[in-house]
Amino acid sequence: MVDFVKNGVGGNFFKDIGLELPKGEYIEYVAWLPDRQIILYRDVEKWKKERLEKLGSTNKHKAFWNLMDKVTNVFWNASRNNLKLPIQSPRDLYTALKSIGIQNLYLIKYLNVTMLDVLKKFDLEHDKPLAGFISMLIEDTVHSTIDKAPFINAALGTTIRGAGLMRAEGGMKGFWTFVSSHYFEMGGTIKKGHKVLALKQEKENWLVETSKGNFKSKKIISSLPIDATDNIFPTSINTKIEKYRIKNEKDRGGAIVVFLGIPESEVSDQLYCHHQILKEYEKKLGNGNNMFISISAKDDIASAPIGFRSVMLSTHCELYEWQNVTEEEYQIKKKKIGDELIKIARRVYPKLGENAVVYEIGTPMTYKKFTNRNYGSVGGFKQTLENSNFNAIPQNIGIENFWLTGDTTWPGLGTVAGLISGRIASEYAER
Numbered sequence: 001m002v003d004f005v006k007n008g009v010g011g012n013f014f015k016d017i018g019l020e021l022p023k024g025e026y027i028e029y030v031a032w033l034p035d036r037q038i039i040l041y042r043d044v045e046k047w048k049k050e051r052l053e054k055l056g057s058t059n060k061h062k063a064f065w066n067l068m069d070k071v072t073n074v075f076w077n078a079s080r081n082n083l084k085l086p087i088q089s090p091r092d093l094y095t096a097l098k099s100i101g102i103q104n105l106y107l108i109k110y111l112n113v114t115m116l117d118v119l120k121k122f123d124l125e126h127d128k129p130l131a132g133f134i135s136m137l138i139e140d141t142v143h144s145t146i147d148k149a150p151f152i153n154a155a156l157g158t159t160i161r162g163a164g165l166m167r168a169e170g171g172m173k174g175f176w177t178f179v180s181s182h183y184f185e186m187g188g189t190i191k192k193g194h195k196v197l198a199l200k201q202e203k204e205n206w207l208v209e210t211s212k213g214n215f216k217s218k219k220i221i222s223s224l225p226i227d228a229t230d231n232i233f234p235t236s237i238n239t240k241i242e243k244y245r246i247k248n249e250k251d252r253g254g255a256i257v258v259f260l261g262i263p264e265s266e267v268s269d270q271l272y273c274h275h276q277i278l279k280e281y282e283k284k285l286g287n288g289n290n291m292f293i294s295i296s297a298k299d300d301i302a303s304a305p306i307g308f309r310s311v312m313l314s315t316h317c318e319l320y321e322w323q324n325v326t327e328e329e330y331q332i333k334k335k336k337i338g339d340e341l342i343k344i345a346r347r348v349y350p351k352l353g354e355n356a357v358v359y360e361i362g363t364p365m366t367y368k369k370f371t372n373r374n375y376g377s378v379g380g381f382k383q384t385l386e387n388s389n390f391n392a393i394p395q396n397i398g399i400e401n402f403w404l405t406g407d408t409t410w411p412g413l414g415t416v417a418g419l420i421s422g423r424i425a426s427e428y429a430e431r
């Protein structure tokens with residue numbers, strides 16, 4: 001979870017709802033490039049030293065990182081001060097000017113260039129370790145590639161550790177229990193397992209038809225991924241978002257995950273619990289070439305019993321690779337990629353999975369089943385200049401008493417973006 005610190009986006013959310021920050025560990029992690037390891041320190045000074053030592057310290061490198069620092073400082077602050085894109089009203093414009101600061105407005109030009117454009121500006125596009133390192137962080141945070149990711153989004157994504165990266169006790173389930181308990185105490189209601197089948201407008205109200213009954217509401221904030229809603233929303237809403245669905249169709253992507261429950265001895269020989277591995281510079285990213293390892297903390301018994309740890313390996317993949325396969329082919333393919341991910345992770349933990357008590361593999365088919373997203377796509381859309389920021393899907397699409405939120409809307413994927421889009425939608429509803 002990103003920016004879950006005092007005065008951060010996550011910190012502000014918890015302040016607003018009157019709850020302390022969840023318990024968890026703030027993480028630093030190791031990036032394993034084919035020929036070197038880089039520690040992504042949370043401490044800014046340590047990180048500045050590490051990147052020059054491991055990724056080059058020429059004047060070009062220094063100038064590149066200076067720009068990255070400038071842009072990320074300005075835009076992390078803007079995010080924390082309620083920047084909202086795309087700009088739809090004078091109020092949005094005022095907030096943008098105020099949160100970015102008049103003196104920093106010249107940086108807005110970087111909204112229209114890619115990370116590759118910036119590397120070229122500093123004559124660093126052929127620097128394999130630097131480009132490889134940035135590429136893997138870009139894929140992980142904005143689900144995109146170095147030649148397509150908008151520079152500012154990519155810069156924010158690649159600097160998330162400085163913004164307080166946390167793994168909650170008990171993982172995301174622990175986080176969910178923590179937040180939902182508070183919501184119940186505030187008088188909130190959660191209906192689990194109620195699949196929304198249709199949303200209809202009835203005079204003053206919205207009618208929500210679900211698999212377990214119908215509900216009426218004056219206002220709706222929909223957090224359903226927009227590409228899973230064409231059969232749910234009425235024509236009035238579909239007409240407004242069809243152009244976005246069409247534009248983003250090619251920008252969907254998938255993920256493969258391996259969940260392990262293992263004896264602690266299999267991971268006890270490393271200082272860090274989180275790692276990101278790039279296997280080869282030359283090969284396309286995904287399917288293990290750029291893989292994240294996340295291991296529960298030693299004392300986190302909500303994640304695994306004493307003496308054991310829970311492990312998640314995750315990597316990106318293309319959705320088409322999982323379409324039109326028979327059940328038999330699917331099971332073989334799934335087992336093969338699961339074993340491959342464990343093999344790659346053994347670069348860090350040579351004994352990983354030898355005596356696993358839990359070994360589950362998730363594919364786009366799994367995501368399709370559990371999140372209902374088309375083809376099992378995950379993580380919002382792959383961010384490009386054409387679909388992000390001024391071209392992103394806004395929370396307000398011009399339908400009375402109806403707003404969108406979630407990772408298919410601005411600013412995009414991930415927990416921090418989810419909080420920002422949720423805040424914007426709820427402010428509209430409140431207003």
Ligand SMILES: Cc1cc2nc3c(=O)[nH]c(=O)nc-3n(C[C@H](O)[C@H](O)[C@H](O)COP(=O)(O)OP(=O)(O)OC[C@H]3O[C@@H](n4cnc5c(N)ncnc54)[C@H](O)[C@@H]3O)c2cc1C
Nearest residue numbers: 194195196255314370371372378379406407413414415416
């Ligand atoms: C492997 C992987 C690792 C990730 N790691 C990180 C990370 O470390 N940090 C981070 O910040 N982000 C991470 N992300 C991204 C993050 O998980 C997503 O961006 C985030 O979950 C998006 O939240 P959301 O609420 O928009 O959508 P979702 O989490 O998809 O929630 C939408 C919900 O709507 C439900 N739904 C769908 N259709 C219906 C219907 N008809 N009726 C009722 N309910 C419905 C779904 O079941 C789902 O629960 C990761 C993603 C993946 C796939």
